[in-house]
Amino acid sequence: MAKLELTEGLETFEKAARDSGDSGELLVIEVQNLENSVVSLKETFKGAGADAYTNFMVKVNECQGTLIGALSLINAGQADLYKAYNTSEDMTVSDADSAGGDNVELSWGGVAGGGGSMA
Numbered sequence: 001m002a003k004l005e006l007t008e009g010l011e012t013f014e015k016a017a018r019d020s021g022d023s024g025e026l027l028v029i030e031v032q033n034l035e036n037s038v039v040s041l042k043e044t045f046k047g048a049g050a051d052a053y054t055n056f057m058v059k060v061n062e063c064q065g066t067l068i069g070a071l072s073l074i075n076a077g078q079a080d081l082y083k084a085y086n087t088s089e090d091m092t093v094s095d096a097d098s099a100g101g102d103n104v105e106l107s108w109g110g111v112a113g114g115g116g117s118m119a
Contacts, residue, residue, distance in 0.1 A: 013082045020078065024071040031064045 038056065045053045 010085075013078065013085065017075070017078050017082075020071070020074050024067075024074070027067055028064065028071075031060065031067060035060050035064075 035057070038053075038060075042053060
């Protein structure tokens, strides 16, 4: 029976997803705060100022859309990496079982730099 410990890698993926999600949420909130703080000024602008205000709000909305799109791509990329990592783990266990029978133990937990050992 093969035993594979890759907990450090899994924890890294979980932390990265959590951190990027938190950072992304904060960025979206800041863009929303910017928009909210300027909305109350809408009625104070006339003529060219009103046009500049409208153009600014269009840019804010574009920025928000671009930001959300980029964050979605980051999340999708992290999901793809996680999937590839799990696929690699499954293949490693399968290869170890094929090569060494039921007494193969693989361990990467707690090893910096992704080194591994077979016992």
